Amino acid sequence: MTGLRLLGDWGSTRLRLWRLEDGQITDRREGPGVIGLQQPAADILLDAIAPWRTAGASRVTLCGMAGARGGLHEAGYAPCPLDAAQWTQRTAAFALDGLAIRIAAGCACDRDGGLRDLMRGEETQLFGAMALDPALAEGRHMLVLPGTHSKWAVVESGRIVSFRTFLTGELFARLRGSSLLPALAGEAAGDPAAFAAGVEAARDGGLLGSLFLARSAQVDAGQSAEWASAFLSGLLIGSECAEMAGAVPSPSPVRIIGAPGLAERYAVALTRFGTGAEPNDAEACTLAGLRIVDADD
Amino acid sequence: MTGLRLLGDWGSTRLRLWRLEDGQITDRREGPGVIGLQQPAADILLDAIAPWRTAGASRVTLCGMAGARGGLHEAGYAPCPLDAAQWTQRTAAFALDGLAIRIAAGCACDRDGGLRDLMRGEETQLFGAMALDPALAEGRHMLVLPGTHSKWAVVESGRIVSFRTFLTGELFARLRGSSLLPALAGEAAGDPAAFAAGVEAARDGGLLGSLFLARSAQVDAGQSAEWASAFLSGLLIGSECAEMAGAVPSPSPVRIIGAPGLAERYAVALTRFGTGAEPNDAEACTLAGLRIVDADD
Known part of the structure; x- marks a missing residue:
């Protein structure tokens, strides 16, 4: 050996x-x-x-x-x-x-x-996060793992008790080239004010009834495709946070396990919903979770 | 002349x-x-x-x-x-x-x-509907005009007072070929039970956090792509109705101005949300609205 x-x-x-x-x-x-x-x-x-x-x-x-x-x-x-x-x-x-x-x-x-x-895969990161931080393995906590298929999970006393998948990232990719968003639009994160406007729209109404605003803002208010792209990113991430923020156990912040740029956007949206946000190192969580499986023989 | x-x-x-x-x-x-x-x-x-x-x-x-x-x-x-x-x-x-x-x-x-x-275009149908039915031009009513970009409008005392666009039809089209819905899936309306399951999912949770169930039902529960297609149709139309049903003026039913097959699906969803639904002839509304513009010279 x-x-x-x-x-x-x-x-x-x-x-x-x-x-x-x-x-x-x-x-x-x-x-x-x-x-x-x-x-x-x-x-x-x-x-x-x-x-x-x-x-x-x-x-x-x-x-x-x-x-x-x-x-x-x-x-x-x-x-x-x-x-x-x-x-x-x-x-x-x-x-x-x-x-x-x-x-x-x-x-x-x-x-x-x-x-x-x-x-x-996300379960590995969740168990890894609890292994790295004993405080997370006690009491009740909400974690978000943003991505193509974002996951929101509730952990309690070291167990994953429930979770929900959000199609946020895939939906954003699918909306490129749609009537809302010209195919050549730039990166979503480019315009913080437009991202914030999208988060606000998610606070004010439902997702399905607000998506069209990305188009009307271009037709009616002269906004750019880049603006619409960042607005849609804010609307989608904001809608995800709107749906889950009410379920966050008070007063603990939401732990974010994801790539730094994306994690930052979720932190902005969560802050707007009155919820604290705390980033975790995603790779460290993955490795810690894999060690648990690897050690069990 | x-x-x-x-x-x-x-x-x-x-x-x-x-x-x-x-x-x-x-x-x-x-x-x-x-x-x-x-x-x-x-x-x-x-x-x-x-x-x-x-x-x-x-x-x-x-x-x-x-x-x-x-x-x-x-x-x-x-x-x-x-x-x-x-x-x-x-x-x-x-x-x-x-x-x-x-x-x-x-x-x-x-x-x-x-x-x-x-x-x-929808404003023409709304004014046409009020011209055809004087009862609709009195009091407060909710109308839905389903389609690629569905519109929900509140009319009161003969005026359009507010409306909201839902991207329901376009989003359904965009989800074809996605991880949720193989590109070759059949028509959405094929499976009433799957459509009803989608409407129920819209009652139980938000749209963004329920879309993935179309995929997990195929991976985990052996449902077909046709099932997933009808489920998604129900989830999208149900989410639209969920967002608006609370705003329906009681006790009047929601008027549906749209193609018969689609109107029927909206009626099913609205009934599930406890709201009455009443179909209107879409072409008759369009023509009646155009006559108003045509007569005004």
Whole structure:
């Protein structure tokens, strides 16, 4: 045996791999996401870690879409409420070319009408965040993990008790090239005043009945496509925060686990809704969560 | 002069023209919508009505996107609250190849944050509906005009007092081919139970936080793409109704001015929200509204 451990987060759009030696990251590699792979997922993974195998690595622990149907190997969804011990019991483990592979289970949450909401990868960050900060593993807290499919989760006494997926990022991408937003519009974050106007619109009305304002502001008030882009970003993120801000346990702030630029926009919107916001390091949370799965053998 | 009158509704996707003789429709023609015209709009119109000019027609009254920037001739937006007399004062009138053309003004409504909502064409249907039914011109009523950009309007004492645009139809179209809805999914209306499940989801939560259920139901519960399509239709229409049903003046039902199949789906959703629904004939409303503009000279 060797002190080498390989950890990976294989999401829809990106594969990120880390090599740990005696608990310290000593190398990292990136690869393509699970969506639209041109080769079998197993080949991609084996190629990516080949140099580390030569150095003695014999096991890999992964989270995210690696465990989706059509990913590397299907892992199940563990239902909420869920603690770390219950979660690691659901880890999928199998052998690949002599390697021991472990894939973290996703997490499912009952919704009304017999439907379930799902996550894959964010549960790893949530358990990681609680491992890194014992205060988060006590009492009740709200966390947001912004992205293409944003997740809002309530954790209580170290368990994920419920969560909800918001299609914010995907909807924003889908609105590019629509009647609201010319295809060539710039980045969403460019205009803080327009972003703030979108957040305000989310406070004043529902999302579906306010989207058209992005167009009328261009037709009627001479605003630019860049303005409309930032307005829509504010309206979408604001609508997400409007729906969830009322559920935030007082007085704790919402923890934001996400990329810095996006996290900052959520912090602006949450502040406008009267809720404190506190950023967490997303990669640190992922790694801490993967260590929990990796340690459980 | 002659008894011939030409009326037209030139929208984004379709031009519809009617010939009236002594107040009766004696012919009708269709043509392309204002969006994506391959020839100048004036040429399209002159070609379409050429046979009727030979018969003696010398004036045309139009509503809809004909009056938009980039349409046939820009007509303004008359602000709410707006009665029929104020509206017809804002009609754009000009000569085209010896024809007298009149284009109905659109209508604008102040929203919070200094933004305005806009309509073009629906105001003609609203004034037409009030002309056809004197009961609608008294007291306060809510009307919905479903479509790509649905409009909800409050009319009171014969005036349009406020309205709001919902991007429901366009958003549904944009979600085709997304992670929620495979591009090849069938028509939305196919599955009444799935539509009803979408309406229920709109009752239980916000739109943005429920869209993902269309995907999780396929991944997790084995539902088909057709199911997801009808669910999304129900979720979108239900979210629209959820936002507006609380504003419906009691006890009058919501009047629906729209195509029969779509109107029926709105009636199902409105009934679920405890609001009565009453369909109106959309073409009759359009024609009645155009007659108001046509008569005002």
